[in-house]
Amino acid sequence: MPQACLPPFRRPGLALCAVLAVVGPLSGAAAQSLVIATSSPPTALDPHxxxxxxxxxxxxxxxxxxxxxxxxxxxxxxxxxxxxxxxxxxxxxxxxxxxxxxxxxxxxxxxxxxxxxxxxxxxxxxxxxxxxxxxxxxxxxxxxxxxxxxxxxxxxxxxxxxxxxxxxxxxxxxxxxxxxxxGEAMVGTGPFRYRAFTPGQEAVLARNPDYWGGAAPWQQVTLRVIPDDSARLAALAAGDVDVVEGVPSSQRAALEKRPGVGLWSTVSNRLIFLSFDTERQSTPFAAGPDGQPLQSNPLRDARVRKAISLSVDRGALAERLMEGSALPAGAVLAPGFFGVSQRMQPEPADAPTARALLAEAGYPKGFQLTLHGSNNRFPNDDKVLQAVAQMMTRSGIAAKVQTMPFSMLLSQGGAPNYAYSAMLLSFGANTGEASSSLRSLIATPDRATGMGAANRGRYSNPGFDALLRRALGTVEPEARRALLEQAGEMAMADHAIVPLLFQVNLWATRAGLSYEPRADEWTLAQFVLPRK
Missing domain, CATH: 3.90.76.10 (Dipeptide-binding Protein; Domain 1)
Structure with missing residues (x-):
């Protein structure tokens, strides 16, 4: 059986795993079916x-x-x-x-x-x-x-x-x-067989009894999409679902007191960050303090990006808004992942220095900026964006917020549209190494090589690209680690993006179940097990 919790990082006051219910094994009937409430709908069945x-x-x-x-x-x-x-x-x-x-x-x-x-x-x-x-x-x-x-x-x-x-x-x-x-090509070798998919609603799977890794305990699995946090937890309380992912931090304290609920958590590989349009000479959602169009794009200036970073009180976001279910971020991955420099720490909020940097960059009276983001992608995403906008406004940037479903944000905020000037986004490091985030988020976009695939601001730094290429071609682990740390430091010094928070992943299960929490946020039915 997988361990109940494998926390990679510890700090005072942050409990990374709590088991709140230990009961006897499930009945034979109950053990055959599993319903998981997921927070975000898949956008495609094609795995590629x-x-x-x-x-x-x-x-x-x-x-x-x-x-x-x-x-x-x-x-x-x-x-x-x-x-x-x-x-x-x-x-x-x-x-x-x-x-x-x-x-x-x-x-x-x-x-x-x-x-x-x-x-x-x-x-x-x-x-x-x-x-x-x-x-x-x-x-x-x-x-x-x-x-x-x-x-x-x-x-x-x-x-x-x-x-x-x-x-x-x-x-x-x-x-x-x-x-x-x-469904024709949904024929794999995995632990479950495809049965049905209703876009935006649910996927239905059946156990593969011949799986090479051993048959899962569930004859049927339903992955039910419930984007609303409260609705997911209500479904758990009503017994309509067995597992809930993306438990909101605001509900953690209440769930800890509720009998018959198990909580399972770990620090995520997911970074919540601000991305900026650094390519266009003028950008559509920035304007002067009087609302008139700007002749140049302020986000191309590293001093402006640093001012935005210094506007944000990451500690307040993590402890108050996220209620401890996040960590302040100063890099693309949390400490402990391979290739993350210990020298990259979250920048402290410093509104006076932010205002001075804006003046130095030619914006003594600040400017107006619309921040775009999702309202259903990760816990409190819309609230985080609102709080960041308020913090930026206190530093001299009159920030407004526009949120929308993640699918809409993604379709308009990426190639070929690039509709926005500044976006609140999140990114999970697929490989658990800093190189994954650096080459996806910060490398110059290049469709031929796949570099910069998630670089929605089209940031480009030839010096960074060269250093990253060296790291990706270095076989010796410690040498590669040093190069990745150096590349990360270069990107953060230039404020290629502004890291805000590292997410803490939290799941809730009904009595009688355990789940092995994952840094990649995946909720996998094969790792939901009846407790004995």
Missing amino acids: FHNLMPNNALAAHVFDRLVHQDARQNPVPGLATAWTPVSDTVWQITLRQGVRFHDGTPFTAADVVASLARAPDVANSPGSFAQFLRGISAVDMIGEHMLRITTVTPNPLLPNDLSMIDIVQARFRNAPSEAFRN
Whole structure:
């Protein structure tokens, strides 16, 4: 059985795991069905279409990857039982034998070759997986259960990158996303079989009794989308659902006092941050203090971005608004993750210095700025944005807020529209290493390589890019760590983004269940277990 809690970080006053109910085993009937209330709807069934947490979590029930990640995002065997570097640029991948897809078809190396070719090549992808495969120059079969992967340059992160690519059947190599949307291609090797999907409402899965990792305890699993925090908890109290993800911090104290509820939490790999339009010479949602258009984009000036950072009281956001269910952020990942410099600390709020920086940048009377963000993506997202706007206003930037559902924000705030000037966003480091966030959020966008795939402000710094490339090609772990730390420090010194908070992930379960909390936020039915 997985451990109940694996907290990676500790600080006084922050309990990262609480088990509030220990009861006897579930009855046979109850143990057959599981209903999970999720907070955000998947945007696609195609596991290669959009690199987004709700999509990835759903796919992890149906599909396997060559390399899996444990709760702390350490690589563990999946469909590959071993990955061995043969040289600086060649890896030998040993595949698991005896695995079958849900339709009975044997899993072979041909399925891996097809999947690695398909993942970076899906039409109209709003968040491509190409970044994880950018360095592969060849994938060669050596029999049905052995592969040789050659990279363009030394790539020590290949196992981490492979942990992001779901393996589909070779016959779906050229299948359009519609084939997954209608269920035809939803045939994986994972612990659950696909049964039905209603967009925006729920996905229904059935246990795969022949799963190579052992059959899950649940005959049927329903992943029910309930975006409203209160509604999710009400469903748990009414017995309509068994597990709730994204428990709001405002409800934590009450849940701790409620009999028959289990709480499970850990520090997340998710960063909540501000992203700025740093590319356009003029930007649509910034104006002078009198409301007149500005001739130049103030967000291109690092002094302005630093002023915004110094406007924010991160401690107040974490302790008061988030009620302790978040940590102040000064980097792209929390302390303890690989490649995060201990020298990067949250900037303290300093309104006088912020005003001085604005004056130095040519805005002695400040300016107006509209902040855009979601109202259903992560706990208190709209409240965080409102609080940040108030803090910025006190420093001289008259900030207004416009929130909307995350799907709408994403469709308008990314390529090719880039409709906004400043956005409150969040990002989970897929591989559990700083390189994941640095290359996605801060590297210069490049569709050919997949770099900058989530860089919605189109920030670009050639010096940073060069340093990151060196880090990504450095095999020796400590040398790579040092380069990643240096790259992170460079990005934070330039305020490429403004980190605000690290999320603390919190789940609630009904009596008789346990859950292994994950840094990646995924809610996976296979790790919900009856307590004995």
